[in-house]
Amino acid sequence: MGDLRITDVTVHLVAWPLRMKRRHGVGDIERSMPGVIIRIGTDGGIAGWGEAAPWAVFTGTAEASAAAISRYLKPVLIGADPMRVTTLLRAMDKAVTGHGDAKAAVEMALLDIAGKRLGAPVSTLIGGRHRERIPLSVSIANPDFEEDLDFARDVIANHGVNIFKVKTGFTSHAEDLRRMERLKAALPATADIRVDYNQGLDPWDAIRLLRDIEAFKPTFIEQPVKRHQRAAMAEITRALDTPVMADESVFDPAEAVELVRDRFADLVSIKIMKSGGIHRAREVAAIAEAAGITAYGGTMFEAGLAIAAGLHLVSATPNIALGAEFYTSTFVMGVEILSTPIRIEAGETIVPDGPGLGVEVDEDAVRRVSVAIEG
Numbered sequence: 001m002g003d004l005r006i007t008d009v010t011v012h013l014v015a016w017p018l019r020m021k022r023r024h025g026v027g028d029i030e031r032s033m034p035g036v037i038i039r040i041g042t043d044g045g046i047a048g049w050g051e052a053a054p055w056a057v058f059t060g061t062a063e064a065s066a067a068a069i070s071r072y073l074k075p076v077l078i079g080a081d082p083m084r085v086t087t088l089l090r091a092m093d094k095a096v097t098g099h100g101d102a103k104a105a106v107e108m109a110l111l112d113i114a115g116k117r118l119g120a121p122v123s124t125l126i127g128g129r130h131r132e133r134i135p136l137s138v139s140i141a142n143p144d145f146e147e148d149l150d151f152a153r154d155v156i157a158n159h160g161v162n163i164f165k166v167k168t169g170f171t172s173h174a175e176d177l178r179r180m181e182r183l184k185a186a187l188p189a190t191a192d193i194r195v196d197y198n199q200g201l202d203p204w205d206a207i208r209l210l211r212d213i214e215a216f217k218p219t220f221i222e223q224p225v226k227r228h229q230r231a232a233m234a235e236i237t238r239a240l241d242t243p244v245m246a247d248e249s250v251f252d253p254a255e256a257v258e259l260v261r262d263r264f265a266d267l268v269s270i271k272i273m274k275s276g277g278i279h280r281a282r283e284v285a286a287i288a289e290a291a292g293i294t295a296y297g298g299t300m301f302e303a304g305l306a307i308a309a310g311l312h313l314v315s316a317t318p319n320i321a322l323g324a325e326f327y328t329s330t331f332v333m334g335v336e337i338l339s340t341p342i343r344i345e346a347g348e349t350i351v352p353d354g355p356g357l358g359v360e361v362d363e364d365a366v367r368r369v370s371v372a373i374e375g
C-alpha cells in the first residue's frame with residue numbers, strides 16, 4: 001500500500017433549509033441554518049467528506065469556519081498523507097487557533113479516507129465498537145409547543161423514541177412549568193425527560209427556579225447559566241438533587257480538566273463541534289471517565305455526515321453512556337445529503353457499518369444547498 005497524498009480540498013458554504021423552528025436559551029433559528037461541507041480528494045482516487053456545524057451564538061459562524069479551512073487548514077493538508085491524522089491535527093492547531101468545528105470537519109474527512117483505504121469503519125479505527133445502536137434523545141425546542149407535542153407523539157409512535165430533552169429558559173418560568181406539565185401528561189410514564197436551559201437563567205434566582213423543575217424528575221438539567229459562570233454552575237450543582245450537565249461550559253480537553261478540578265457539573269455533554277473532532281472528543285470523555293463523570297452525546301444542527309461521525313464516536317466510547325441527540329439530520333434538516341439516510345429503529349440510532357464514515361454523499365443535494373463553493 002503506497003502513500004496517499006491529498007490533492008484537493010473543496011469547501012461548500014451551505015444554507016440548510018429547516019423543517020421546524022427551533023428556540024434555545026442562547027438563540028432562535030427560523031427557516032435556515034448556515035453550515036459547511038468539505039470534500040478532500042487524494043491521488044489514490046479515494047475522497048473523504050466532512051461537515052462543520054457551527055452556530056453563531058455558540059461556537060462561531062459558518063463563514064469563519066469555511067474561511068479557516070480554505071485559507072489556513074488547506075495549505076497544511078495539500079500534499080500531506082491523509083492517513084497521518086494525529087500529525088495533521090497538531091499541524092492544524094499550529095496553523096490556526098480555535099475553530100474546533102472546522103478542524104472537526106477536516107478530521108472527519110481524513111478518517112473517512114483512512115477507513116475507506118483500510119476497508120474499516122471509523123469506529124474500528126478509533127478502538128472498535130462498544131455499541132451498535134445508540135439510544136436517541138429528541139429535543140423539544142419548537143416555539144410552537146403544540147407542534148412539538150405532535151412531533152413527540154409522532155416520534156414515539158413511528159420511531160419508538162423514549163428520551164426527550166426539553167429546551168427551557170427562552171420563555172417565562174411559569175410557561176416552562178406549564179410546558180413540563182403538558183409534556184409529562186402527553187408522554188408515556190416510562191419516558192426519560194431531560195431539561196436544557198442553554199445558559200438561559202440568571203445566577204441570582206436559578207436555584208429557586210430549578211427546584212420547581214426538579215419536581216418533574218428530569219434525568220438531568222443541562223447548562224442552566226452562562227458558559228463562564230462556573231461558580232454559579234458549581235453552586236447549583238451542589239444545591240440540586242438532580243444531576244447538572246455542563247454543555248457550553250466545557251468545549252475541549254483543557255476545559256474538561258477544569259471540570260474535574262472545579263466540579264462545576266455532575267455530567268458533561270460531548271460534541272465533536274465543540275472539542276475539535278473525534279480524537280479530542282475522546283480525550284474529553286477519557287478525562288471525565290477518570291474522574292467518574294459520565295457523558296452524553298450532544299450535537300449542533302448537524303446533517304448526516306456529522307451525525308455519522310458522532311455515531312462512530314459514541315459507538316467506540318463507553319463513557320458517553322447517556323444516549324445521544326442524533327435526530328437533526330432525520331427530523332430537522334429540510335434536505336437529505338446522504339444517499340442512504342441515518343437509520344433510527346426502536347428509539348435507537350444505528351451506527352453505519354461501511355468503511356470510513358459508512359455513508360455515501362449525494363453530491364447533487366450538497367450542490368443544491370451550497371451558497372458558495374471554494375476549491
Ligand SMILES: [Mg+2]
Nearest residue numbers: 196198222247
Ligand atoms: Mg445543550
